[in-house]
Amino acid sequence: MYRYSLRKRVAIAFAVCVAMLSVVWGFAFFAAIKLSEDRVLTRQLEHAAEHYPTMPANIHTYENVDSLPASLKTWAQTHPATGVYEFESEELHVAVVQFDAQKQNAFVVFDVAGIEAASSEDWWWLLIIAGVVGALGVLGFGLGVIVMRRAVAPVIQLAKVVSKINPEHLTAEDHKRIETSKFGDDEVGVLAKTIAKTLERIGAFVDRERYFTGAASHELRTPITVITGAIELLELSDLSDADKKILDRLRRANLDMKTTIEMFLCLARETDDGLYDEHFFVVPLVNKAIEQQRHLLNGKSIELNVEQLANPKIYGHPPAFFITVCNLIRNAFEHTLLAQAKISIFIKGNELLITNQLNIRDNESNISIESISAQGYGLGLGIVQRLCERNEWSFSLRTEDRNMLARIMW
CATH class of the missing domain: 3.30.565.10 (Histidine kinase-like ATPase, C-terminal domain)
Incomplete structure (x- = not known):
């Protein structure tokens, strides 16, 4: 039994799926940030441990362009704006700041040589991240399929029940195959009840049609048979030519009536179960x-x-x-x-x-x-x-x- 309508269940299922995926992606991104932070600190400690007892000085400050490393002088002479810059080939990160009222630039240079991971290691991390993203995508797809399948389960159940009914050979018991109590009072329940009532009416109509055609076949053919027998008896007696013409017309009219009855009974018979094929x-x-x-x-x-x-x-x-x-x-x-x-x-x-x-x-x-x-x-x-x-x-x-x-x- 379902408390909500099909539309609400689908909306709730979609919202639950989105919420769960959002939580999973949020934890994934948070874990990636923490991993990156820990990775940077770990690399700094490893670099310092390699030069123990002399501690390496990775960060240097320069108050003028002439004191900068040669690789940075040409760039510094262009008077870059305040901000942070990265030079991948030199493995340097440079921050440009203003330190006095004349707004002269000062440079803070962070040497990341030995701290940043090698390119091959970056590729491995990229593959790991791609694998995690793919796994989360598959998980989201599977979760969506499971949630939506549960939401539309009553529709699938009703479709399976209806598919077992042969519309070419309906019976009075077909409507009982649809147990309407299993579908609740939502849209699917209304549809199930409507289909069951329709099948019940069709089954009743088929029974009435079979009864009518059977009774009509007997009741209509009986007087035709009596008339045919009377005509055959009259043919055995001595009749004048005028009477024979009248009798001939009676015979043809009786035959036409018999054909007409057969025709209408044939059209009225909805199902004959292959008895006449x-x-x-x-x-x-x-x-x-x-x-x-x-x-x-x-x-x-x-x-x-x-x-x-x-x-x-x-x-x-x-x-x-x-x-x-x-x-x-x-x-x-x-x-x-x-x-x-x-x-x-x-x-x-x-x-x-x-x-x-x-x-x-x-x-x-x-x-x-x-x-x-x-x-x-x-x-x-x-x-x-x-x-x-x-x-x-x-x-x-x-x-x-x-x-x-x-x-x-x-």
Whole structure:
């Protein structure tokens, strides 16, 4: 359980990390200063011990330029300003001071020969300091990672729990995987509770959808089956030609109703757990759809041309494919309004192409699915598109040279 929000925890973690690094760097710099001070004093004592019992005089004072060492006379004649100067080649440190009212310069010369460390020793110290700085950098990085990881631990925990949920196969128990009590009342807790409630609603919706489709499938198909049986019994009796035409219309209407029910149940079924996915041949379903809709060509001078260029076998939902093909063939049969027209159906290895001639205007060279549906050229094109999307088939509908081209690709 966390007392503070995620934003405050991140801010606190950052502040703690910066404070700890500042303390560490402060101690490091203080230790470096003390080490340098001790090092200078130690070198002075070592230099004095080397000349024992005669104590070396490292510091000299000069009140005029002529008394300075030869190496410093040329520089002193330029009247340098008051301050401290270093001459590395001569290993001398010079302080310029004013000692009287005439503001004449005096020189204090500190000979550091034998006291300053050799260049090689300086390089070793530089490597040591670089190593210490690098170690502190690594320590700071590791400390920052540990502190920030603890700060965002609830987010990582929630992400791991959510990643184990498969959005393609949601169940009513998925929301129970997120134990919201572990995330407190901060932003992560609110997010966890929202996700759990959303999953609970989705799971309940999936259960209702499965119950509805199962009940609707039984309740809607039962009267269709009864009507089909009654029609078959009527066909066995002696009927007049007029009665046979009426019976034929009843049979087609019953078949259309059965197809429509199958279509809507197929669209309403959100998850079928792969029970309806299988490999099936395209040609038998296309031929069945043609025969089922052939009555729409009665009384029309239309040439129907079916070319089977391949015998494809595809994977998906056979009823969905049959419904899709039925809709497109029905559209082609119903909306070919010319007195003399031709409808062509091409079955290829990876596509089904249906073309029919239309009586359209010259400026309608490219019509979208929405505009075709609005103008009455199509029946259930939106449903066809949804069925194709559900089964990962590609569907397109366009006009070309006064012909309507409907294409399904898999």
